[in-house]
Amino acid sequence: MTESTKLPSGQTRINSLEMRNITKRFPGVLASDHVNFDVKSGEVHALLGENGAGKSTLMKILYGLYHPDEGEILLDGKPVTISSPTDSINLGIGMIHQHFMLVPTLTVAENVALGLPSSRGALTDLDRVSKRIIELANIYGLKIDPDAYVWQLSVGQQQRVEIIKALYRGAALLILDEPTAVLTPQEVDELFVIMRQMVKDGHALIFISHKLHEVVEICHRVTVLRNGRMIGTRPTSETTKQALANWMVGREVGFAPDRGTTTLGEVRLSLADVKCGSDRGTPGLRGVSFDVRSGEILGIAGVSGNGQRELAESITGLRKVTSGKVYLEGQDITNLPPGEITERMLSYIPEERMRDGMIKDFSIAENMVLREHHKQPYSRYGFLNLRGIATHADELIAKFRVKTPSRETMAKNLSGGNIQKVVLAREISRNPRVILAAQPTRGLDIGATEYVREQLIEQRNQGAAVMLVSEDLDEILALSDRIAVIYEGQVMDIVQRENATPEKLGLLMAGVHPEDAAPVVK
Numbered sequence: 001m002t003e004s005t006k007l008p009s010g011q012t013r014i015n016s017l018e019m020r021n022i023t024k025r026f027p028g029v030l031a032s033d034h035v036n037f038d039v040k041s042g043e044v045h046a047l048l049g050e051n052g053a054g055k056s057t058l059m060k061i062l063y064g065l066y067h068p069d070e071g072e073i074l075l076d077g078k079p080v081t082i083s084s085p086t087d088s089i090n091l092g093i094g095m096i097h098q099h100f101m102l103v104p105t106l107t108v109a110e111n112v113a114l115g116l117p118s119s120r121g122a123l124t125d126l127d128r129v130s131k132r133i134i135e136l137a138n139i140y141g142l143k144i145d146p147d148a149y150v151w152q153l154s155v156g157q158q159q160r161v162e163i164i165k166a167l168y169r170g171a172a173l174l175i176l177d178e179p180t181a182v183l184t185p186q187e188v189d190e191l192f193v194i195m196r197q198m199v200k201d202g203h204a205l206i207f208i209s210h211k212l213h214e215v216v217e218i219c220h221r222v223t224v225l226r227n228g229r230m231i232g233t234r235p236t237s238e239t240t241k242q243a244l245a246n247w248m249v250g251r252e253v254g255f256a257p258d259r260g261t262t263t264l265g266e267v268r269l270s271l272a273d274v275k276c277g278s279d280r281g282t283p284g285l286r287g288v289s290f291d292v293r294s295g296e297i298l299g300i301a302g303v304s305g306n307g308q309r310e311l312a313e314s315i316t317g318l319r320k321v322t323s324g325k326v327y328l329e330g331q332d333i334t335n336l337p338p339g340e341i342t343e344r345m346l347s348y349i350p351e352e353r354m355r356d357g358m359i360k361d362f363s364i365a366e367n368m369v370l371r372e373h374h375k376q377p378y379s380r381y382g383f384l385n386l387r388g389i390a391t392h393a394d395e396l397i398a399k400f401r402v403k404t405p406s407r408e409t410m411a412k413n414l415s416g417g418n419i420q421k422v423v424l425a426r427e428i429s430r431n432p433r434v435i436l437a438a439q440p441t442r443g444l445d446i447g448a449t450e451y452v453r454e455q456l457i458e459q460r461n462q463g464a465a466v467m468l469v470s471e472d473l474d475e476i477l478a479l480s481d482r483i484a485v486i487y488e489g490q491v492m493d494i495v496q497r498e499n500a501t502p503e504k505l506g507l508l509m510a511g512v513h514p515e516d517a518a519p520v521v522k
Helices: 055-062 085-090 108-113 126-140 155-168 185-201 212-218 241-249 308-316 338-343 353-357 364-368 386-399 416-428 446-461 473-479 502-509
Strands: 016-026 029-040 044-048 070-075 078-080 093-096 173-177 204-208 221-226 229-235 267-277 283-293 296-301 321-328 346-349 434-438 465-469 482-487 490-496
Touching: 016 055, 029 044, 029 055, 029 070, 029 204, 044 055, 044 212, 044 241, 055 093, 055 173, 055 204, 085 093, 093 155, 108 126, 108 155, 126 155, 126 185, 155 173, 185 204, 185 212, 212 241, 221 241, 241 446, 267 308, 267 465, 283 296, 283 308, 283 321, 283 465, 283 490, 296 446, 296 473, 296 502, 308 321, 308 338, 308 346, 308 434, 308 465, 338 346, 346 416, 353 416, 364 386, 364 416, 386 416, 416 446, 434 446, 446 465, 446 473, 465 473, 473 502, 482 502, 490 502
Parallel strands: 029 229, 044 204, 044 221, 093 173, 173 204, 296 465, 296 482, 346 434, 434 465
Antiparallel strands: 016 029, 016 070, 070 078, 221 229, 267 283, 267 321, 482 490
């Protein structure tokens, strides 16, 4: 074994890390069942599995957030004890969580410095922190403003802050949990350039993703987990996207849902020259107009941060519309309270499911009736009908295939995919007239993604008007009947699905009309 050396950014190289027979039990769940996993310096090792397969549990053990009941961890051949994230960080292990661990009201520099001693004792040294952030950003191509407040940043920018934070703390081994889920195709390409450079420099990377084409492209090896057990490890050069999907789920998986045919009905949702502000104090929407009809899915495509969140929040009453009108089935709902809008049978699947879609300290059953808890059969004479709630929750858990020990399990203890299934079950079970789905499959495994897409298609076929906001072009093209492309708060164009191509949509997402684009010189 070679001696540890310094990486270009100053970290100490980790030559190898091995997890042997890792076992972790929770009440009613065997999350990790004697799992073996290893990663070496200079490689990207993918960890795959459905939501709830045990990927996050295994990585949280490696990061010190959980303690294994059995097994050991070896770093460069020597056993180590990781009792806390501090231990992990001190060993050179960093983790970029799927749900970011940032304080929104602090700046980038303050978030990076949080919990670390100042070089000036009782005085802050944010100027030195900012300088180091800029140095790391230049080494790895991570553009970020140290003085920007986190709440002002897009999801993709927040992810960069998490990466910078890990590198600042000396991470030589980086766990990337769904790193591309919030990125555009161009940003994914940029991230892969960064990852390849890190690997070339000697970093060890663990890559958790549900985008199998990315796994095949960027990773050297892949390990698959299913129901807490290791199914196997193989070089990505010896497998395919389809084979990995089948291996993960244990059956043949279809990537594109059968959309079938549908009949367009009346206009259910209509926006007329809608304008609003953004959290940055700049215009969020600049006069958006479109209709969504019964029996269709209107896809909203665009690069992250171009008004998608403002659009969804303006429709659902979470953001004030400064001018223009929003109509639901012909009735003006502009700036009505969110509760009144949902009472009119508009269902909302939010982008940030943990923040906006769930109460994490409530049970599954309680979260299932958040919209309807004040109505019969869930409430009577001002008191909750616990039996009615329990029956409803059990029916939805079964119908939507939610993997949970019981209906009384706290929402915060579920995997991302199962949290999304709970939100989907609650919103769809109301038989809504309009469904607004924002990034509904972000961070979901291939099986859960397949299921969510099938549910949206089924709702559309049953006559609902569906507005799908997604940064996944493959998803937009697979599900949409029409596609509206949004750029800097404006709808660039609305195109029929049969006339849409990734190239055409990509130009519109960059603010360029295809007819205005310069011809490609060959």
